[in-house]
Amino acid sequence: xxxxxxxxxxxxxxxxxxxxxxxxxxxxxxxxxxxxxxxxxxxxxxxxxxxxxxxxxxxxxxxxxxxxxxxxxxxxxxxxxxxxxxxxxxxxxxxxxxxxxxxxxxxxxxxxxxxxxxxxxxxxxxxxxxxxxxxxxxxxxxxxxxxxxxxxxxxxxxxxxxxxxxxxxxxxxxxxxxxxxxxxxxxxxxxxxxxxxxxxxxxxxxxxxxxxxxxxxxxxxxxxxxxxxxxxxxxxxxxxxxxxxxxxxxxxxxxxxxxxxxxxxxxxxxxxxxxxxxxxxxxxxxxxxxxxxxxxxxxxxxxxxxxxxxxxxxxxxxxxxxxxxxxxxxxxxxxxxxxxxxxxxxxxxxxxxxxxxxxxxxxxxxxxxxxxxxxxxxxxxxxxxxx
Numbered sequence: 001x002x003x004x005x006x007x008x009x010x011x012x013x014x015x016x017x018x019x020x021x022x023x024x025x026x027x028x029x030x031x032x033x034x035x036x037x038x039x040x041x042x043x044x045x046x047x048x049x050x051x052x053x054x055x056x057x058x059x060x061x062x063x064x065x066x067x068x069x070x071x072x073x074x075x076x077x078x079x080x081x082x083x084x085x086x087x088x089x090x091x092x093x094x095x096x097x098x099x100x101x102x103x104x105x106x107x108x109x110x111x112x113x114x115x116x117x118x119x120x121x122x123x124x125x126x127x128x129x130x131x132x133x134x135x136x137x138x139x140x141x142x143x144x145x146x147x148x149x150x151x152x153x154x155x156x157x158x159x160x161x162x163x164x165x166x167x168x169x170x171x172x173x174x175x176x177x178x179x180x181x182x183x184x185x186x187x188x189x190x191x192x193x194x195x196x197x198x199x200x201x202x203x204x205x206x207x208x209x210x211x212x213x214x215x216x217x218x219x220x221x222x223x224x225x226x227x228x229x230x231x232x233x234x235x236x237x238x239x240x241x242x243x244x245x246x247x248x249x250x251x252x253x254x255x256x257x258x259x260x261x262x263x264x265x266x267x268x269x270x271x272x273x274x275x276x277x278x279x280x281x282x283x284x285x286x287x288x289x290x291x292x293x294x295x296x297x298x299x300x301x302x303x304x305x306x307x308x309x310x311x312x313x314x315x316x317x318x319x320x321x322x323x324x325x326x327x328x329x330x331x332x333x334x335x336x337x338x339x340x341x342x343x344x345x346x347x348x349x350x351x352x353x354x355x356x357x358x359x360x361x362x363x364x365x366x367x368x369x370x371x372x373x374x375x376x377x378x379x380x381x382x383x384x385x386x387x
Contacts (some may be wrong), residue, residue: 002132003230005026005029005033005034005035006035006036006044006278007035007036007037008022008026008035008043009035009037009038010043010067010262010263010277010288010360011360011361012230012284015360016080016357016358016359016360016361017357017358019358019360019364020261020294020303023045023096023201023288023290023291023294024294025077026043026045026288026291027045027046027291027295028118031044031045031046031049031275031276032044032049032091032274033043033045033356034275034277035286036282036295038067039284040284041067041166041265041283041284041285041286042274042277042279042283042284042285042286043263043286044100044274044285044286044287044288045287045288045291045292045295046275046291046292046295046297047292047293047297047298047314047315048275048295049274049275049292050202050287050288050289050291050292050315050319051315051319051320052274052287053266053274053287053323054120054287054315054318054319054320054323055207055319057087057088057091057320057321057322058269058273058360059268059269059270060266060268060269060285061085061087061266061267061268061269062085062086062087062091062264062266062269062321062322063080063085063086064085064265064266064269064284064285065265065268065284067263067284067286068264073164073173073177073212073215074174074177075177075208075211076171076177076208076211076212076215078208079206079208079209079212080209080212080345081212081213081215081216082094082199082205082209082210082212082213083095083199083210083213083216083217083325084097084212084216084217084220085212086323087321088321089381090239090320091100091146091321091322093323094199094320097198097199098101098195098198098199098325101149101194101195101198102195102325102326102328102329103328104169104328105113107328107329107332108332110148110329110332111332112148112316113148114145114332114333115165115336115339116147116150116338117141117144118141118190118336118337118340118346119340120142121137121141122137122140122141122340122341122344124362125137125344125345126269126344126345126373126375127375127377128375129154129373130370130372130373130374131370131371132368132370132371133230133233133340133341133348133369133370133371134365134366134367134368134369135368136228137229137233137337137341138227138229138230138233138369139161139165139226140161140219141229141333141337142180142222142223142225142226142229142337143157143160143161143164143165143218143222143226144157144158144161144223145222145225145333145387146217146218146221146225146334147160147161147166147218147328149194149221150194150195150196150214150217150218150221151187151193151194151196151377152183152193152196152199152261153293154309156183158361159179159378160179160183161222163175163176163179164176164218164222164223168223177211177215180211180214180215180218181207181211183196183214184196184200184207184210184211184214184305185207187200188200188201188203188210189278195217195310196214196217197277199213199311200213200214206345218340220324220325220326221329222325223260223363224260224261224330224363225330225333225334227258227260227363227364227366228251228254228255228258228260228330228334228365230365230366230369231254231255231257231258231260231364231365231366232250232251232254232334232337232338233338233348233369233371234350234356234366234369235254235257235258235305236338237348237349237350237371241303241341242305242307243338244305245306245308247331247334247335247338247339248331248335248355249307249308249309249312250307250335250338251330251331251334251335252307252309252312252313252316252331253305253306253307253309253313254334255316255317255330256293256299256312256313256316257293257294257305257315258290258365259289259290259293259315259316259364260363260364260365261289261316261324261362261364262288262289262290262360262361262362262363263287263288263289263290263361263362263364264285264289264362265286265287266284266285266287267279267282267284267285268281268282268283268284269282270283288365289315289318291315292314292315293314293316295314297312298314299311299314307375308331333336345371345373345375346373347373347374348371348372348373349371349372349373350369350370350371351370354370356368358370
């Protein structure tokens with residue numbers, strides 16, 4: 001085992017700055033590497049092994065202790081979230097109930113509302129002539145979209161967004177959990193036709209489990225899309241011609257290149273081997289999805305931006321029973337956000353030589369995108385006349 005493998009810590013800010021280099025080394029030297037951090041775990045980095053872990057729920061369980069969780073969630077330490085932390089057959093039943101809300105046809109019907117939300121949130125941005133696109137775009141739109149999808153009442157959606165961002169950026173977790181708990185109780189009292197009611201209306205689901213489900217559903221629908229939006233706007237600033245590609249293909253390539261879900265955990269259910277490494281029952285695995293999407297055994301030019309790839313996003317949407325339920329929503333939403341940003345602030349640019357500060361851990365994203373753009377006030381322009 002290499003020293004870099006033994007010391008690997010996905011939550012170390014130093015890893016975030018060079019995540020792709022570190023993961024490339026692990027793929028080449030120790031693809032199922034044992035780290036001594038957080039009580040010990042194996043990090044899985046090659047495409048083939050990641051696909052195996054994702055698809056083989058008989059050997060690898062999604063019910064896994066978080067590896068190096070930065071924050072303990074008060075009251076949810078022992079909660080088990082339906083869908084996210086279940087294996088088949090329990091997982092299969094919950095996913096069956098939720099699938100109609102996230103089908104391609106159901107998502108297509110949401111397009112007008114998503115576009116209206118994007119335009120509303122971007123209104124007033126252009127006259128400023130500049131701003132942080134992570135704050136002004138990425139963090140504003142996705143939380144409002146997922147709040148609508150989950151059936152949160154319109155007057156409460158902006159509050160959900162503000163509490164979510166406060167929890168992530170300022171550590172204000174208790175206030176956010178209080179909001180989620182209230183939302184679960186509201187839905188149990190008056191169920192609607194939405195993905196939250198579909199789970200929490202089942203009284204056999206304990207309240208802490210229901211709250212954790214809602215927390216993870218918001219994270220999956222908002223935080224991942226925030227990070228994907230940031231990556232998309234960053235890559236477009238470097239190569240504006242990317243906007244000429246079909247939206248779905250472009251989104252797939254962006255999430256392949258910078259997978260917003262960087263890692264998830266699995267638990268080994270029985271003694272087994274993975275790529276020649278012996279694993280014991282109870283061992284923890286850190287599945288590095290973004291590493292698999294840059295495996296040169298599958299993508300020879302893995303570091304290049306190629307929206308025309310035949311393979312699509314690969315493992316970036318996951319694999320097996322837990323493959324991303326909301327991928328159709330994410331593709332549509334990211335395409336709409338891009339269209340509306342280009343309509344509102346065409347030609348936005350970042351400072352010469354700018355390199356973003358990346359995050360890494362459970363999620364992969366960008367901390368800030370300080371952009372500027374040109375703006376002409378339509379009211380100050382005199383109409384042309386001919387004589």
